Amino acid sequence: MMNMHLSESTMNILRNRPLFRENLGRSGAGVWYAGDDLVIKTNAPGTLKRAYDMHSFLFPSGLSPEALHYESGETDVLILRRLEGESAVSKTHLSDPERLSHALGNEAFRLHAVSAENCPKYYLTNEWNERFSAKSFDELEFDPSYSSFLGITEKDQAYEIAKNGIAHLSQDTVLHGDMCLPNFMLNDFRFTGFIDLGEGGIGDRHYDLFWAMWSMNYNLKTNKWSEAFLSAYGREKTDMEKIRVFASLVSLGI
Numbered sequence: 001m002m003n004m005h006l007s008e009s010t011m012n013i014l015r016n017r018p019l020f021r022e023n024l025g026r027s028g029a030g031v032w033y034a035g036d037d038l039v040i041k042t043n044a045p046g047t048l049k050r051a052y053d054m055h056s057f058l059f060p061s062g063l064s065p066e067a068l069h070y071e072s073g074e075t076d077v078l079i080l081r082r083l084e085g086e087s088a089v090s091k092t093h094l095s096d097p098e099r100l101s102h103a104l105g106n107e108a109f110r111l112h113a114v115s116a117e118n119c120p121k122y123y124l125t126n127e128w129n130e131r132f133s134a135k136s137f138d139e140l141e142f143d144p145s146y147s148s149f150l151g152i153t154e155k156d157q158a159y160e161i162a163k164n165g166i167a168h169l170s171q172d173t174v175l176h177g178d179m180c181l182p183n184f185m186l187n188d189f190r191f192t193g194f195i196d197l198g199e200g201g202i203g204d205r206h207y208d209l210f211w212a213m214w215s216m217n218y219n220l221k222t223n224k225w226s227e228a229f230l231s232a233y234g235r236e237k238t239d240m241e242k243i244r245v246f247a248s249l250v251s252l253g254i
């Protein structure tokens, strides 16, 4: 099943739980269910530390599963409590997009309302600025599949929007960092937690809003639920121009 060496402390937590491979993971990580109550994730050395820190930070607010163990060796190993239910891309959940958009909007709002004061110090806005300023226009590769749903179809256009907008992004909000439907878990539409927090940190709320909208557009094959999502989140807190800045940055590979 799992052809890698697990340390004694990992084995002590897993005990004799049978392992089942999870097939939905897309990031190159290995994900296994251990018995019916635990999940074990493995990936390259160092890559799961941020996820462990962010899970440990958000679990007490009821926003993510408890992280039981992290270790780094030949590979990284992260053990999480298994959440009830299924991800938002299950058949049940995709069959009622309106209810799903409301749930995601409400929980994104709740996540962004967490005080950043004690959040692990991963500063995403600094990371975006560093990556953007490290490359010239010609070095950037443009992929319109991240921005065309917002009408941004040309590289020049994306570059202008990104260049003019990046200086106005804030760095004050706790972010999920990969807010897409497969990372949003529900039990028959009742939220059970956000997973996959390895790109979380402190940044501008519109980053998560952009990814949620992109993911709804991608998985539901229409953009018509974005409105429902944004009104559940709170229209007064959202700025479409900043969402367009992230569509541009992401389409340029930042």
Ligand SMILES: Nc1ncnc2c1ncn2[C@@H]1O[C@H](COP(=O)(O)OP(=O)(O)O)[C@@H](O)[C@H]1O
Residues within 6 Å of the ligand: 022, 024, 025, 026, 027, 028, 029, 031, 039, 041, 065, 080, 081, 082, 083, 084, 086, 087, 182, 183, 185, 195, 196
């Ligand atoms: N704590 C958990 N509880 C329940 N299911 C989980 C949990 N963690 C992961 N999963 C399942 O495994 C899938 C992949 O896990 P994820 O951490 O998102 O990996 P990846 O980085 O490959 O996207 C999720 O979409 C979800 O179905």
Ligand SMILES: [Mg+2]
Residues within 6 Å of the ligand: 025, 026, 182, 183, 195, 196
């Ligand atoms: Mg995931």
